Amino acid sequence: MKYLIPLWLLLSALLVSWEVSPEDGLFYQPDGWPKPSYNFETNPISHEGFLLGKALFYDPLLSKDSTVSCASCHLQYTAFAHVDHPTSHGVDSRVGKRNAPGLMNLAWYPYFHWDGGVLGLNGQAINPITHPDEMGSTLEDVLKKLNRNPTYRKAFQNVFKTDEIKTQHILKALAQFTVSLVSANSKYDQMKRKELAFSDQEQRGYTLFLRHCNQCHTEPLFTNFKFKSNGIGPHPTLKDEGRSAITGKEKDALTFRVPTLRNVEHSFPYMHDGRYGKLKEVIHHYATASMWKLPVSSELKKKNISLNSDEEKALLSFLKTLTDKAFLLNSTFGYFSLK
Amino acid sequence: MSMSALPWELNTFEAMKRVTHFLFGLVLIAPWEIWAQLNLRVLYRLAPITLGKRLPFNSNDSIQLDQLKFYIGTKDEKVHFFDLEDSLTHTLILHQPEDSTLLYFGMDSLANTQGRLDGPFDPLLGMYWAWNTGYIQIKISGVLWTSIQSFPFEYHLGGYRHPYITHYQKMVSLHNRTVHLSLEGFLSALPIQDQPKIMMPGPRAWTLYQHFVSSFP
Numbered sequence: 001m002k003y004l005i006p007l008w009l010l011l012s013a014l015l016v017s018w019e020v021s022p023e024d025g026l027f028y029q030p031d032g033w034p035k036p037s038y039n040f041e042t043n044p045i046s047h048e049g050f051l052l053g054k055a056l057f058y059d060p061l062l063s064k065d066s067t068v069s070c071a072s073c074h075l076q077y078t079a080f081a082h083v084d085h086p087t088s089h090g091v092d093s094r095v096g097k098r099n100a101p102g103l104m105n106l107a108w109y110p111y112f113h114w115d116g117g118v119l120g121l122n123g124q125a126i127n128p129i130t131h132p133d134e135m136g137s138t139l140e141d142v143l144k145k146l147n148r149n150p151t152y153r154k155a156f157q158n159v160f161k162t163d164e165i166k167t168q169h170i171l172k173a174l175a176q177f178t179v180s181l182v183s184a185n186s187k188y189d190q191m192k193r194k195e196l197a198f199s200d201q202e203q204r205g206y207t208l209f210l211r212h213c214n215q216c217h218t219e220p221l222f223t224n225f226k227f228k229s230n231g232i233g234p235h236p237t238l239k240d241e242g243r244s245a246i247t248g249k250e251k252d253a254l255t256f257r258v259p260t261l262r263n264v265e266h267s268f269p270y271m272h273d274g275r276y277g278k279l280k281e282v283i284h285h286y287a288t289a290s291m292w293k294l295p296v297s298s299e300l301k302k303k304n305i306s307l308n309s310d311e312e313k314a315l316l317s318f319l320k321t322l323t324d325k326a327f328l329l330n331s332t333f334g335y336f337s338l339k
Numbered sequence: 340m341s342m343s344a345l346p347w348e349l350n351t352f353e354a355m356k357r358v359t360h361f362l363f364g365l366v367l368i369a370p371w372e373i374w375a376q377l378n379l380r381v382l383y384r385l386a387p388i389t390l391g392k393r394l395p396f397n398s399n400d401s402i403q404l405d406q407l408k409f410y411i412g413t414k415d416e417k418v419h420f421f422d423l424e425d426s427l428t429h430t431l432i433l434h435q436p437e438d439s440t441l442l443y444f445g446m447d448s449l450a451n452t453q454g455r456l457d458g459p460f461d462p463l464l465g466m467y468w469a470w471n472t473g474y475i476q477i478k479i480s481g482v483l484w485t486s487i488q489s490f491p492f493e494y495h496l497g498g499y500r501h502p503y504i505t506h507y508q509k510m511v512s513l514h515n516r517t518v519h520l521s522l523e524g525f526l527s528a529l530p531i532q533d534q535p536k537i538m539m540p541g542p543r544a545w546t547l548y549q550h551f552v553s554s555f556p
Contacts, residue, residue, distance in 0.1 A: 039454075042454060111472075113470075117468075117470055117471035117472065118470075118471065118472050119452050119454075119472035120452070120454040120472060122454045122456065123454055123456060123462070123467070123472060126462050126467060126469045127469045127470060130469055131469070131470075139462055139463045140463060143463065166457065166461065166463075167456055167457075167461050167462050167463045168455075168456035168457050168461070171456055172456075245539075246471055247500065248500070248503070248539075248540065248541050
């Protein structure tokens with residue numbers, strides 16, 4: 001009996017350390033980060049659920065003609081963004097009107113999409129699955145395909161204890177994978193943990209960042225999750241009114257969610273419409289206030305940022321420290337199939 | 340064993356179990372359920388309405404409904420999905436019906452955003468907006484024929500953000516545990532020739548939804 005309690009404590013400690021290890025792919029809470037917005041009680045994460053969600057994420061079966069998977073527009077090495085077009089394309093080569101954003105640290109997001117229309121990660125995947133410019137499918141069709149697939153039926157039975165796969169099971173499995181995409185091991189993070197130091201140029205860039213950018217791209221998530229106009233003006237052909245499409249309010253016209261800058265080096269193109277292909281073009285946009293078109297957020301108006309070319313280079317160096325190679329190359333997030 | 344298995348696919352034990360459950364249902368549950376029901380009938384000019392059937396409209400026009408789905412609730416079943424095409428959805432739970440009862444139209448912001456994806460909240464029912472978290476409160480579509488041309492129409496009405504909130508409570512009259520929804524007023528209020536499609540929350544959707552609620556006695 002006297003050995004039972006220490007043994008139990010040891011097993012518990014092992015279990016906890018297993019749960020929080022970044023290497024196994026499951027969600028973990030980095031030190032010093034805020035409390036996640038995601039309610040894990042609605043969808044407890046399990047290793048099997050994570051694997052099932054990963055299999056669905058990489059399976060084109062979710063699209064109407066089984067040609068496009070989630071991963072078609074969200075590639076791991078590009079921070080789960082889509083880099084070969086300004087805006088992503090889906091089935092039948094149809095092109096959407098927004099740049100597929102990178103997927104990481106989604107547990108902290110209070111809402112999703114560039115306009116913030118979707119409030120919870122559990123329901124988010126309905127949009128890409130059913131959007132005619134993305135996967136173009138229907139939930140009925142997806143359920144039919146999955147329910148007649150014995151491998152998936154077995155996997156869903158294992159995770160959700162269900163004989164019949166239903167909508168909520170698909171969405172929750174996908175969320176178990178996507179909520180686990182935590183990126184918190186960049187050079188910036190290592191510097192914060194005092195494991196290494198920035199170069200002089202990176203440090204200069206960081207100082208500039210704190211002065212000019214941090215108000216909206218707030219540490220440690222590098223976004224404040226607010227909706228802002230960044231001065232690029234409306235796209236010449238895409239009719240995208242942004243946040244006002246959701247709220248119906250004039251003041252929200254042409255505002256979009258502030259994106260995270262984590263892994264920004266790899267998640268080109270930039271802006272909601274993928275207008276800029278290079279990070280230095282984005283920095284140059286913010287560094288040259290005279291080029292801004294209306295509307296512009298009050299923060300940007302007040303700051304009236306002006307940077308010389310050395311400062312632009314320093315800022316670029318700092319932004320590259322947000323690259324998390326351990327995340328981009330983590331094989332536990334890579335292609336996976338149940339078959 | 341899947342619950343959706345056909346009778347001849349069941350083994351003997353499973354089949355006997357199903358028969359027993361069925362008999363128990365008949366004896367014990369069915370009378371209780373009948374007693375606890377509220378029926379909803381959709382009428383047009385005092386007759387039950389049928390999808391896909393052309394009906395006289397205004398003085399010289401005709402109209403056909405292809406789809407009518409909406410959310411409605413009672414104090415015992417706050418969110419109920421009604422689909423005119425599916426008669427199984429035409430009955431709500433109400434334990435103690437009197438001459439009138441309180442009905443809930445649409446759902447509040449919490450129900451819209453809580454992230455439940457099962458039962459009446461299953462996006463499979465076609466009421467989830469997808470581009471936006473939340474649910475369409477009523478879907479109605481069909482065709483209006485005038486003497487000159489036809490006008491296909493489709494309205495997806497809903498919204499839970501101030502000031503265009505489509506969520507109401509109203510006392511309605513009952514007749515033999517049945518509520519009658521007369522569609523004439525609501526159909527007349529639809530701006531079919533001017534704006535045959537409304538797919539987003541906003542002032543127009545909100546106004547039309549009020550016409551829908553007014554259709555209940």
